[in-house]
Amino acid sequence: MSATLQTWLSAFFTIAIYTLVLYKDNKVFRFAETVMIGITAANGIVLTYHNYIKPVVAVDIIQNHKYLQLIPIVLGLMMYTRFVKPIAWVSRIPMGFWVGVGAAYILVRNPGVFISQITASFLALNKLNNLIFVVGVIAVVVYFYFTVPIKSAPMKGATTLGKAFLLVSFGATFASTVMSRISLLLGRLQFLLQDWLRIAKV
Amino acid sequence: MKKTLPFALAFVSALTITICVFFDLAPALVEEIDKWFILSTAFVCCIGLVNLTKVHTRNIQRRGRDWDLSIVLLAITFGYLLLGVVTGPTAPLYAWIFDSTAVPLGATFYSVLSFYIVSAAYRAFRVKSRDAAILLISGIIVLLGNAPIGEVIYPGFGTATKWIMDIANTSAMRAVIFGATIGSFITAIRVFLGIDRPYTATGE
Numbered sequence: 001m002s003a004t005l006q007t008w009l010s011a012f013f014t015i016a017i018y019t020l021v022l023y024k025d026n027k028v029f030r031f032a033e034t035v036m037i038g039i040t041a042a043n044g045i046v047l048t049y050h051n052y053i054k055p056v057v058a059v060d061i062i063q064n065h066k067y068l069q070l071i072p073i074v075l076g077l078m079m080y081t082r083f084v085k086p087i088a089w090v091s092r093i094p095m096g097f098w099v100g101v102g103a104a105y106i107l108v109r110n111p112g113v114f115i116s117q118i119t120a121s122f123l124a125l126n127k128l129n130n131l132i133f134v135v136g137v138i139a140v141v142v143y144f145y146f147t148v149p150i151k152s153a154p155m156k157g158a159t160t161l162g163k164a165f166l167l168v169s170f171g172a173t174f175a176s177t178v179m180s181r182i183s184l185l186l187g188r189l190q191f192l193l194q195d196w197l198r199i200a201k202v
Numbered sequence: 203m204k205k206t207l208p209f210a211l212a213f214v215s216a217l218t219i220t221i222c223v224f225f226d227l228a229p230a231l232v233e234e235i236d237k238w239f240i241l242s243t244a245f246v247c248c249i250g251l252v253n254l255t256k257v258h259t260r261n262i263q264r265r266g267r268d269w270d271l272s273i274v275l276l277a278i279t280f281g282y283l284l285l286g287v288v289t290g291p292t293a294p295l296y297a298w299i300f301d302s303t304a305v306p307l308g309a310t311f312y313s314v315l316s317f318y319i320v321s322a323a324y325r326a327f328r329v330k331s332r333d334a335a336i337l338l339i340s341g342i343i344v345l346l347g348n349a350p351i352g353e354v355i356y357p358g359f360g361t362a363t364k365w366i367m368d369i370a371n372t373s374a375m376r377a378v379i380f381g382a383t384i385g386s387f388i389t390a391i392r393v394f395l396g397i398d399r400p401y402t403a404t405g406e
Contacts, residue, residue: 005302006298006301009302009306010302010305010306011306013302013303013306013307013310014306014310017307017310017311017314018310020314021314021317027268027271030268030271031271031274032307034271034274034275034278035274035278035303035307036303036304036307036308036311037254037275038274038275038276038277038278038279038282039278039279039282039299039303039304040304041250041251041254042278042279042280042283042286043286043291043300043304044247044250045247045248045251045283045286046282046283046287046291046296047291048244048247049247049286049287050286050290050291052240052241053241053244053245053247068234069237069241071238072237072238072239072245073241073242073245075238075242075245076241076242076244076245076246077245079246079249080248080249080252082249083256089204092204092205092207092208092401092402093207093208093211094242094246095208095400095401096208096209096210096211096212096401097211097215097239097242098239098242098243098401099212099393099400100213100215100216100393100394101216101235101239102393103216103389103390103391103393103394104215104216104217104219104220104223104390104394105219106386106387106389106390107216107220107387107390107391107394108219108220108223108224109223110383110386110387114380114383117379117380117383118380121373121376129365129368129369132373133369133372134373135373136369136370136373137373137374137376137377138377139377140373140374140376140378141377141380141381144377144378144381162374163333165370165373165374165377166374166378167333167336167337167340168336168337168340168366168370168371168374169340169370169371169374169375170337171336171337171338171339171344172340172341172344172363172366172367172370172371173371174323174326174337174341175340175341175343175344175345175348176344176348177319178316178319178323178341178345179345179348179349181312181313181316181319182316184309184312184313184316185313185316187309187313188306188309188313191306
């Protein structure tokens with residue numbers, strides 16, 4: 001397909017989305033939104049079908065006769081019973097399986113990562129930055145301690161310090177988000193001006 | 203039956219994996235359960251499509267708001283789905299459509315947020331208290347540290363940004379992760395023991 005047509009389509013959809021900000025909610029914006037939902041939903045199913053469903057059905061079950069693979073297929077299909085009210089409870093069975101597997105993985109796989117994170121957090125206190133880091137971790141942990149009311153002065157001081165660390169972190173995260181969004185905006189403007197209108201030089 | 207069977211399945215699958223992984227027993231069984239987990243979730247991929255079709259078919263029948271767009275949505279979804287299933291996701295036409303629509307639309311949707319984030323920043327960064335001042339100072343330093351103009355205004359912005367990101371931000375986030383991980387452990391134990399049964403709400 002032509003690259004020019006692709007550029008024009010991309011430009012149309014880019015401008016269609018910006019009409020929400022530059023004008024107000026309108027039919028062109030909603031059309032672009034509709035296309036986005038349709039393409040994304042279909043793409044998700046297509047990728048799942050070609051990466052997981054087709055290989056198992058065509059190779060494992062039909063070619064290699066691994067009929068045990070029918071069990072997860074039946075489990076997955078049970079979820080669709082939620083659209084039929086009298087048997088909607090059947091969809092709880094696969095949910096039970098997924099929740100059980102998920103809970104087990106949290107119990108058996110997370111401790112390793114968690115313990116290594118704790119070890120990495122308690123640095124040797126031979127540098128000022130290391131000291132600030134360790135104090136920051138402890139202060140924020142204390143800030144999230146809700147089991148009993150905090151009344152003593154040292155604990156109150158620690159929660160105040162923890163809150164300050166959190167605020168610095170939130171400010172930094174917010175600034176990083178702003179930067180990434182502005183970068184995307186510049187990318188789209190660059191596309192419109194350079195690739196589509198060709199009025200700005202690369 | 204309605205409550206016991208899902209709980210039994212949750213308990214048995216959780217217990218099997220826990221025992222097998224902790225005591226390093228039957229790795230093939232764990233691998234098989236892993237595969238079952240992935241495959242069973244893959245077969246649920248159409249549940250959103252069924253719901254989408256139900257909602258928009260009803261909208262078309264009732265001539266509801268933007269019913270014409272509902273037709274467009276169903277046509278695009280099923281047309282693109284059929285094309286993808288028949289030709290595969292690497293087919294030139296399929297990739298061309300994706301690159302012409304979803305790629306620019308996705309990037310533009312995220313970039314639109316930059317307009318709203320500016321107004322959010324105005325509200326969040328108004329210095330009304332000590333807390334807001336800390337938020338503002340940290341945000342401005344990181345913004346200027348990442349933007350080329352920041353280094354021109356004051357060369358120390360880059361170093362200050364690195365310090366905020368590496369020390370203050372990492373230490374705070376590390377503690378938040380500790381809290382979240384402990385919370386997930388507790389939830390997992392509650393699910394394991396059947397104190398929490400989130401799956402029993404399905405189909406009510």
